[in-house]
Amino acid sequence: MGKKHQGRESTGEPLQHDPEFAGPLKNRSCTDIICFLLFVAFLAGWGVVIVFAVINGDPSRLLNPTDSRGRVCGMREYANKSLLVFFDLTRCATPKVIATGCRTPQVCVETCPTENWFFNPASPQINSKETRAKLICQDGVDPFDTTQSVSDLVTKDKCAYYYVQSKAFGDRCIPRDISSQSGHIFNAINATLSQTQKWGPISQYAVLEALLKSMKYVMRFATLQKVAEGVFQDVKTTWWLLLVGFGVAMVVSFIWILLLRIISSFMIWFSLIAFIALSGFGSYYTLNKYLTLRKNLDNSTMSPSEFEFTTNFNQIVELETTWLVLFIIIVTILIVCLFVLIFLRKRIRIAIALIGQASKAVGSIMSTLFFPVVPYLLQLVCLAVFCVVAVLLASAGKAEYRLMCSIDDCQCDGIKENETCSMDSFNASNCPGASCQFYDYVVDPNIPRLHIYNVFALFWTMFFVSAFGEMVLAGAFASWYWALNKPKDVPTFAVTSSLGRTLRYHVGTLAFGSLIIAIVRMVRVLLEYIDHKVREKTDSKVVRCLMCCCKCCLWCLERFLKFINRNAYVYCAIYGKNFCVSAKNSFSLIMRNVVRVVVLDQVTDFLLFIGKMVVVGSVGVASFFIFSGEIKPVEGYLPEINYYLAPVIIITIGTFFIASAFFSVYAMAVDTLFLCFLEDCERNDGSAEKPYRMSKDLMKILEKKNKLKDE
Incomplete structure (x- = not known):
């Protein structure tokens, strides 16, 4: 009994039935106000950095070469x-x-x-x-x-x-x-x-x-x-093709989501089969390419000149090693996918039912499909501001001149190579072999600190915007789940209501959670920098192993904190508690149902990831065959480009982010409904006084049912 009681204290007491509970609470107060003020002050500081960068930066210094007198060519x-x-x-x-x-x-x-x-x-x-x-x-x-x-x-x-x-x-x-x-x-x-x-x-x-x-x-x-x-020239030439590719990716993702809403079970199984088929085709194609290049002696021994191999980017595709590496990667992914399907086939059935519930929630609140555009655009703005400030800071500074010798050593009194000099006061007649030349732009000692501030600002704002989107969607989907009569009792403006609650009460909570992740990410970046410096000075395998272990631990910590934060945002969206309380309560609920969480929740994430990869893979493969000239009827309509892989990579990356924006709605719906489902199982028992709020389909799969009053 003592051990049982001790286990309950560590994971918290099960939730009790509340007959008046019907979803996200309306009566709430502002949370984590100190973090909100800190976030506002930090943004103000970022504004100061932006103004400093705009005043002192000159991007032309980075884009064009500079002569010996510090003047920029072409400007x-x-x-x-x-x-x-x-x-x-x-x-x-x-x-x-x-x-x-x-x-x-x-x-x-x-x-x-x-x-x-x-x-x-x-x-x-x-x-x-x-x-x-x-x-x-x-x-x-x-x-x-x-x-x-x-x-x-x-x-x-x-x-x-x-x-x-x-x-x-x-x-x-x-x-x-x-x-x-x-x-x-x-x-x-x-x-x-x-x-x-x-x-x-x-x-x-x-x-x-x-x-x-x-x-x-x-x-x-x-x-x-x-x-x-x-x-850049390729992007400029093929910009309309890139837009067409992004448009196709958006249409395919939207159609996929709509089909998932109508026939979720079929689409999930189709995604699995299509992913295996694409992986199988990729394995065959890469192996065939490797064997073909292997037979060709010219290609197998091809070694581009030392001066041109880095610029002949397209030659990478003609190297047999490239296709061998791709073959190994694709085969590994295929094998892992097959093992998951074999050993988790029973859990996949339950996960599909949970995704089906998410489909119904999305169908009842269709505005959730378009809401991710808002945080997506906000993240683009944050990324653009970071890039502009980084370029401006990198180009800020005053020209520094140093003594250069036309021979190995300057044979003149008082002349020492690499010493700073002044173009106005230097007299070349005193030492014919020496000259005062432009060396570099000397930056203010505080600029490296501004770079660090700018990087941290990127992390914090990006994670903040991501958390904002998660909490808004969590509030909308929670209102759908706890509605007793679906979809009749679902609020008409569920997304708008959740958006208003989030902006009015919980900006501080979003700042708190995103700050934690930003700090961990910043530590990871600094560790990467330290690792790079260590590799330059030593080849010790022990040191490299320790650095690798540290990086792995920090990656695991970041993943764990993101998991905790995501569930904390769901709890905060429902109950309006601050970050610490929400994180504690959600974590306790998860630990009381740890087996379900580890297996079922991760399987649903895996299934959604497979669907997203099918969309990305399909568009990426199609763009590869088009730009590489494999499809002859289209080849004549394509403009001349330097690297045909450039638009392929850009379209594939863009498709990934577009598909992620659409599939993130389902991922958030699944996580919210799953947490609500765990609460539902603790609060209610299916009796007439405590009926389950989950749908009949989910109750059927879990072998649960609501009892009528006369039973």
Whole structure:
């Protein structure tokens, strides 16, 4: 008896029958007011960060390259000069170029060099107009000024010492395939390097090697921008196709939900069969692709050049390893799904009945299908504000200049490489081998803190909006469940009433619950950052294992807290209690029915997830076949794009969020009705005095029934 009593104390006493209880209580008061005030103050602080970012940020610094004087190519007075040329690209032949910059003057130009040119001091035409016309000089330097010889212009780094035929890559002039023009470069080097000590006593092969190496690091620096520009161009070209894809995804999701409302049992089983069929087809297709590429020696040994593999994004699809990995993933998912169906087939029948109840609730309150558009748009606004502020903060700061040496070490008194300098006061005549160049934009020491504030604001607002949508829907579906005569007693404006109660009384509760999840998510992000730094300094497997365990524990904690919060919002929507009381009562109710919760609730989530994946998979596969050219009749109507996978990925991701918005209604309906069902079983026993509020279909499956008064 002691153990039984102790168990009741730990999980709370079962709920008692209340004949006057008929759903969400109308008489309630404001909850968690302190958290509400804290949330308002935090939003005000975010507003201050936004104003600071708008005043000090300049996104063009991130989108365009910057010359040695800190001026942005392609912007303002350099609108016609959008490309960046390096005077001596061999100075970029170091992995540190991404962090320290290239130790050579850089200027903005209209077009990249179209020929190879090397300075030859012994040439009789060295000071001719033809030679001066070929010079690429810093801004403000006139190559036709006869008071300065070409030798002075070149040796003082006012003009480029040499350049080779180049192409634009990421708004930077990068040499073309040097192997195809190596003969011309060899001849030019032989004619010029033997008469100068610019590079020192090195061979033409060393210069070529330095050029190749420098190309690699500079291209790595520009690759991300290049790919981003290509994807942006594809989005710009195919925007109408993306909208069509999103429209199709919305129509398919809506039709699926309507069919689920009418024939829920058939649609659930159809979802399972369709998911298995799609997984089976995916397994066959990926395996067939892998075997086909395996037989092709060119593809199996294909190794794109070191300079182009990151930009030839479409070649990823032609690699056999890609299809092998996809095959393993799809087969694993298929096997897991089959095991779930085999071992939980009895529970699936009950879960389908619960989803059927959710279908009836959605059918009685059709406005719940359209309400998720509101939190969805609010989340888009929060995400857009975060992205804009992040870009503006990243581009805020003042230009910093540092001393750069054209040789390995500056042989001048008082000159030390990488020291800060001033463009106005620096005198190049004191040390011909040194120059004062733009290095980076120095930001205020507080900006990293503003970045952290901005990230946390994203998490808190996103989770707050999600919690807001959950509580509003929970209040609407709870009013449907507890109505004794359905749908006659269901409130006409159930969603509007729940929305009003939530905004008037429970914004503080939403802020409290979302704050907890935001803190855990922020800790996870910081842990990821620490893990990244640890990997750079050590390869210890013990440390990596500990970090992995910590990340896993935090992920589990976040999932658990989300589960607690979701049920707390349901309880708060019904009874109007604060977050702590709602979380305690809902958790106690769940623990008293832990077996049902673990099995039945998770199975319903799994079934809804399968349905969502069928919609996403169908639209994603269709878009893949269309944009990859597999469907020949449509191929002629498609515009030319850089990466055909870009619109496929965008449509698939968009479809996932669209389908999630529709299926989230059912997920919330199931969770609300399930919690109400557990309460119903504790409050009532089916007698005439305590009748069950659940539907007859659910009572039939659970082998329960209401007794009439004369029985």
